[in-house]
Amino acid sequence: MSAELETVAHPDKESLAAESAERVLDVVVAAQDERGEASVVLTGGSMGTAVLAAVAASPRRDEVDWSRVDVWWSDERFVAGDSAERNCVQAAEAVDGALVLNPDRVHCMGSADDFGTAEDAAFDYRRELAAAADAEHRAAAFPRFDLALLGLGPDGHVASLFPGRPHVHEDDATVLGVQDSPKPPPVRVTMTLPMINSARRVWFLVAGADKAGAVAAVRAGAPLERTPGAGVRGTEETLLLVTDDCLPG
Numbered sequence: 001m002s003a004e005l006e007t008v009a010h011p012d013k014e015s016l017a018a019e020s021a022e023r024v025l026d027v028v029v030a031a032q033d034e035r036g037e038a039s040v041v042l043t044g045g046s047m048g049t050a051v052l053a054a055v056a057a058s059p060r061r062d063e064v065d066w067s068r069v070d071v072w073w074s075d076e077r078f079v080a081g082d083s084a085e086r087n088c089v090q091a092a093e094a095v096d097g098a099l100v101l102n103p104d105r106v107h108c109m110g111s112a113d114d115f116g117t118a119e120d121a122a123f124d125y126r127r128e129l130a131a132a133a134d135a136e137h138r139a140a141a142f143p144r145f146d147l148a149l150l151g152l153g154p155d156g157h158v159a160s161l162f163p164g165r166p167h168v169h170e171d172d173a174t175v176l177g178v179q180d181s182p183k184p185p186p187v188r189v190t191m192t193l194p195m196i197n198s199a200r201r202v203w204f205l206v207a208g209a210d211k212a213g214a215v216a217a218v219r220a221g222a223p224l225e226r227t228p229g230a231g232v233r234g235t236e237e238t239l240l241l242v243t244d245d246c247l248p249g
């Protein structure tokens with residue numbers, strides 16, 4: 001089952017980040033009230049990082065037991081582990097120690113320090129996802145995600161799933177290596193659409209007039225080949241959280 005796309009507009013990037021952060025806190029608090037923990041998939045990019053910083057700065061952040069939150073990534077750049085290009089490094093910098101996470105529950109994708117290829121790192125992440133599913137007593141290859149956050153590229157890419165690439169159409173593997181990303185750096189690791197769409201809620205975080213075409217294509221349900229973001233649907237909720245200048249009129 002997948003949830004229809006709902007668009008929510010915001011006047012500017014600051015209000016988008018602040019209001020999205022409150023939404024994130026609402027979801028994580030509710031998940032912990034329900035089952036004592038929460039599982040969130042983060043993404044890279046400026047908006048994903050801005051929302052993390054807003055969560056870390058929120059006076060409500062202490063409503064969450066961050067030691068009982070599992071943090072995953074929908075994609076990562078396959079570079080040195082301490083590289084400033086790494087999504088998990090940028091996330092740590094955005095949070096700046098304000099959220100006391102359990103390191104064992106922060107699931108960074110593998111780096112070029114630890115794996116020979118992005119495909120090796122992808123295989124390892126599939127294993128980590130499957131182990132988490134076992135811990136949840138789920139007969140699946142992955143845990144249950146309460147929320148997945150995504151950016152949206154001007155070309156309609158999400159995570160590291162880019163137009164015209166075969167990865168977009170992968171319907172079995174949960175995580176793949178990417179060798180030819182048009183967005184640098186070229187080598188990456190990415191969750192696939194079925195993996196992303198297994199999340200209860202999937203939210204796009206999109207700011208700027210340069211994304212208006214991609215937002216329109218996602219809203220119109222453009223072909224996956226051209227707009228990978230159009231293939232995104234959470235099982236319970238799919239939100240397009242955007243700034244006004246991403247929308248027509």
Ligand SMILES: O=C(O)[C@H](O)[C@@H](O)[C@H](O)[C@H](O)COP(=O)(O)O
Pocket residue numbers: 043044045046047048075076077087150151152153157158159160183205
């Ligand atoms: O690793 C990455 O580069 C991101 O995962 C990528 O998918 C990003 O989310 C989009 O390119 C949007 O990025 P901006 O929000 O910075 O435009």
